[in-house]
Amino acid sequence: VSALPVAAVRTLPIVIFAGILAITLGITYWASRRTTNATAFWSAGRSITAPQNGLAIAGDYMSAAAFLGVSGLIFLYGFDGYITGVAALVSFVPVLLLLAERLRNAGKFTMADMLAYRLNARPARTAAALGTICVVAFYLVAQMIAAGVLIEALAGISFPIAVILTGAVMLIYVIFGGMLATTWVQIVKAVFLLTSVAVLAVWVLGKVDFNPSQLMHRAAAASGEGNDYLGPGLFLTKPLDVVSTGLAFALGTAGLPHILMRFFTVPDARAARRSAGWAVLFIGVFYVLVMIVGLGSRALLGAGGEKLAGEGGNLAAPYLAQSLGGGAGSAGGDIFFAVISAAAFATILAVVAGLVIAASGAVAHDFWTSVVRRGEGDEQEEIRVARIAAVAIGVIAIGVALLAGKDFNIQFLVGLAFSVAASANFPSLLLAVTWRRFNTTGAVVGVIVGLVTSITLIILSPAVWSGPDSQGSPFPLSNPAIVSIPAGFIACILGTLLSPAEEDVFDELKVRSETGIGAEGGEPAAALG
Amino acid sequence: MAIEDTDDFRQLVAERRRFVVPALCVFAVWFGTFLGLAAYARDFMRKTPIGDISWAYLLALSLIAMTWAIAWTYLRWSDRRLAPLIERLEARQSGDRQ
Numbered sequence: 187v188s189a190l191p192v193a194a195v196r197t198l199p200i201v202i203f204a205g206i207l208a209i210t211l212g213i214t215y216w217a218s219r220r221t222t223n224a225t226a227f228w229s230a231g232r233s234i235t236a237p238q239n240g241l242a243i244a245g246d247y248m249s250a251a252a253f254l255g256v257s258g259l260i261f262l263y264g265f266d267g268y269i270t271g272v273a274a275l276v277s278f279v280p281v282l283l284l285l286a287e288r289l290r291n292a293g294k295f296t297m298a299d300m301l302a303y304r305l306n307a308r309p310a311r312t313a314a315a316l317g318t319i320c321v322v323a324f325y326l327v328a329q330m331i332a333a334g335v336l337i338e339a340l341a342g343i344s345f346p347i348a349v350i351l352t353g354a355v356m357l358i359y360v361i362f363g364g365m366l367a368t369t370w371v372q373i374v375k376a377v378f379l380l381t382s383v384a385v386l387a388v389w390v391l392g393k394v395d396f397n398p399s400q401l402m403h404r405a406a407a408a409s410g411e412g413n414d415y416l417g418p419g420l421f422l423t424k425p426l427d428v429v430s431t432g433l434a435f436a437l438g439t440a441g442l443p444h445i446l447m448r449f450f451t452v453p454d455a456r457a458a459r460r461s462a463g464w465a466v467l468f469i470g471v472f473y474v475l476v477m478i479v480g481l482g483s484r485a486l487l488g489a490g491g492e493k494l495a496g497e498g499g500n501l502a503a504p505y506l507a508q509s510l511g512g513g514a515g516s517a518g519g520d521i522f523f524a525v526i527s528a529a530a531f532a533t534i535l536a537v538v539a540g541l542v543i544a545a546s547g548a549v550a551h552d553f554w555t556s557v558v559r560r561g562e563g564d565e566q567e568e569i570r571v572a573r574i575a576a577v578a579i580g581v582i583a584i585g586v587a588l589l590a591g592k593d594f595n596i597q598f599l600v601g602l603a604f605s606v607a608a609s610a611n612f613p614s615l616l617l618a619v620t621w622r623r624f625n626t627t628g629a630v631v632g633v634i635v636g637l638v639t640s641i642t643l644i645i646l647s648p649a650v651w652s653g654p655d656s657q658g659s660p661f662p663l664s665n666p667a668i669v670s671i672p673a674g675f676i677a678c679i680l681g682t683l684l685s686p687a688e689e690d691v692f693d694e695l696k697v698r699s700e701t702g703i704g705a706e707g708g709e710p711a712a713a714l715g
Numbered sequence: 716m717a718i719e720d721t722d723d724f725r726q727l728v729a730e731r732r733r734f735v736v737p738a739l740c741v742f743a744v745w746f747g748t749f750l751g752l753a754a755y756a757r758d759f760m761r762k763t764p765i766g767d768i769s770w771a772y773l774l775a776l777s778l779i780a781m782t783w784a785i786a787w788t789y790l791r792w793s794d795r796r797l798a799p800l801i802e803r804l805e806a807r808q809s810g811d812r813q
Contacts, residue, residue, distance in 0.1 A: 265760070265771045269753060272775045276782050279742040282789060283735045399766025406767065416769035417761030418753040425754035432750040459793060466786045470779045477772070693719040700727055701804050703718070 195342035198520055202528040203341060207355065210371045210535065217363035217370065224565040225706075227364035227572065228295035228547055232706070234369055234451040240464020242369045243448050245376035247274065247469050249537045250332045250530055251600050253379065253476065258499025259421060260480025261491070264409060266421035267480060267499075269428065270601075271473045273435035275466070281440050282462040288619050288699035290449045290458035294706050296544075297446045297611065298552045301618050304695045306626040306688070308560075311552040313633040317610040318443040318548035320637055321603050323583070325444075326541045328599035330587035332500075333534040338592070339501055340527035345592050352534060353584040359539040360546065360576045364569075368539045369451060375529075375536040380472060382529040386503065386522075387475040389510050390482030401478065404485035415484075427663050431601065434667035438604030441611030444544035455702045479503050486510070504530070542576050542583075549575035601665050602644050609670035610636030613678045619699060621682075622692040628682030636674030640666045718804060727800040734792050738785050745781050749774050 221227050234242065252271065259267025293299035298314035330349055337348035359367050394400040402416055409415035422428045439445060449458045483491065483506040495502040504526045508514060511522030550572035555563050563571075613636060614629040643666030644650060651659035698704050718724050752760055753771065760771040 265753075265769070265775075268772075268775055269750075272749070272778050273746070276742065276746050276778055279782060279785055280739065282786055283738055397766075399768050402763070402769065402772070403767035413761045413763065413769070416763065416767070417757055417771045419757045428754035429750055432746075432753070436746060456793075456798070460790060463786045463790045466782050470783055473779060474776070477775075693717070696728070697718045697724065700731070701718070701724070701801050703805060703808050 196340070196524070198524040199341040199527045199531075200343075202524050203337075203531050206528055206532045206535075209374065210355075210367075210532075211358065213370045213374065214359050214363035214367040217367035221362070221364040221366055224295070224551075224568050226366060227569050228447075228543075228551065229450040230364070230366040230369050232451060232453050233366075234461075236452060236457040236460035237464050238369075238373055239448055239452050239457070239461035240468060241376045242372040242451075243445060243461060243465035244468035244472065245372035245379075245533075245536055246445055246448065246540050247465070248376065248379055248472055248533060249329060249600075250336060250534045251328070252472075253383065253533060254336065254500045254503055254530055255332075255498070255600075256473075257476050257480040257483065258495060258502045260477065261483045261487075261495055261502035262499040263421035264405075264411065264415035264484075265418050266428075268473075268477060269418065269422070269432055270435050271476060273432045274439065275469050275473055277436045277439035278462060278466045278469070280437070281445075282459060282466070284619065285440055285446065285615060286449050286458045286462045287455040287702075289446055290452065290455045291702040291705045292619075292695055292699040293450060295447070295450055295551050296547045297443055297615060298548070300695075300699075301614060301629055302552075302556065303698075304618060304691045305624075305629055308557050309626050309630050311556050313630045314611070314614070315548035315552040315557075317441070317606070317633045317637060318552075319545055320641075321441070321443060321607045321611065322541045322545040322548075322579075324599050324606065325442075325603035326538060326545070326579070326583045327586050327590065328603065329534055329538050329541070330583050331590060331592060331599075333531075333538070334587060335592045336500065336527075336530055336534070339496065340504060340530070346588055349584055349587050352538065353580050353587075355535055356538040356542055357576060357580045359535075360542045360580075361573045365447075365451060365543055368536075368543050369448075371539060372536045375532040376468065379529045379533055380468065380475075382526055383472065383475045383479060386507055386510070386526065387478040387482070390478050390486065390506070393482070393486060393510075401481050401485060405481040408484050408488065422664075424663065426668065427665065430663050430665040430668035433671060434601060434605040434608050434665050437608040437612050437667070437671060439607075441607030441615065442604075443548065443607075443611070444540045447544050447547060448540075450706075453707075455705070479506065482506060538583075542579055545579045546572045546575040549579070602640065605640045605644075605665055605667040605670055606637060608667055609640045609674040610634075612671075613674040617675075617678050617682075619695070622690065623682055623687060624678070625682050625685060625688045627685035628678045628680075631681030632674050632678030635677030636670060639673040640670035643669060718808065721804070721807070723800050723803050723807070727797060727804070730796050730800065734789060734796075738789065741781070742785065746778060749778055 256271045292303050298311045301310040333352040334345040334349040337343050338345045406415045452458050483502040494505040504523050507526040508519040508523035511518035513519045550568050554571045555568045610633045614632045617624045643661045646661035648659040649664050763769050
């Protein structure tokens, strides 16, 4: 086994990757026989229980960026790496208190359903579909690039082949198994990932006599920064960047279509709020473990660590596992390295599948069935369009990931996905359930302004703006949320107030979203076998 | 009488608001304080009040605990205070239909 994270095909990770593929394709085969109508395809027949859905939501959250990215950033820069993780967790407070039950009660398959319930359906759905597709596009391309980079480094399969393989498997899950396969792949992966990270974290703690203070002490000493390593400021050097990034992650979840879509897979609103509760429990545990892994990799990997961890520190966790298992070349080290690598691989596959099904929902359910066909098509047609859309989205994502290449900065793509979600989707969803006067013009203008502001500011930001003068990007912050979220809200409010009031169906939405009377029912469990 | 005009429905909306608004305030103040300190009080965040554990990590962990506490309290509150009201409204609705 090569000591460097390049080339050299590794047998053991590939064997475990193949095992994961076999299990998940088996799940897909099982799910494909039950995916016969639209409710099955989009919402897993509403057959998922609250703890299962909690695991699936947590699984969507525990992406490669959250596991390898956050632990790697903690390894490199200390506390700044942890801020996005904490912000992403607390974001479930608004999701639970404001959206989870209301979405389940008032919607059917996608977040646009709730807007369409009280607004003029065709423009509202078009706007929401646009917001969904943009968020998914950034998130998906980021995950595909991460997949290629990681599989290349961990298993020695070249970047283009790794990207194409990831894309192909993700499409098989979605096309044949729909939401049922996507959810169960996500659940299996969430259990596998949480278990692996827990073993890694407990092992780290064993090395420091289960004394967190000693872990911090050794990490700070090994970093060469002393106590500065234990506080913020080494990565997000501008204070406003801390605020902006924190806001994007804390409010972005409430606009992430692939997370919101999961609330439709449970039988009723009570299960929806309980699944958010389970998700918070699992994600909280996960981030405590990631903190230990990040600090542990700094404390234990020593001087050679930075070279192994690679740019961005993404490989700190797998190499920590190798070191704990007995080091490079030892059987224990190789096995533990392969297991952690496989957990990261499973994570990427499950997350990209969830993204693709959310985007195909926007295309087929929102745009095709409701806008193009004006509700005239049948369910089978909607599923057919969804499968075609999934293939198109998958092929485009593979193409863009290959064109962008592995040197593309993936971290800012994820940040962009969160800020677009927080700026374009969150304001109209929130105002739709809380503000009686809110109207279609407000929603459409809000989505467009949120979208355009966040994307424009990202292009003008230091991460993207290329020029001879690296210190002079037109927009100084790396995340636009602090400007684009208020812009989205102001556009929603102004658009509403400057246009005529619409027929008031707020009471109907309120009754249904608060009580669930008239909500889409769950199918009896027996129908799903 | 439409559902939205019934006492049960008004009580449901008021009860939910009585929990959600203060909980969101706790969330906003706690997280806002954390973010403000992380951005503008870096020297404070580096200080280590317990052994070598810094304020930064203590506050981050306290946010995880806050999220758990709000979620758990809300789930219990919903089952105890909101569910009975919703059941009564559902019963009323199915009674109307017959």
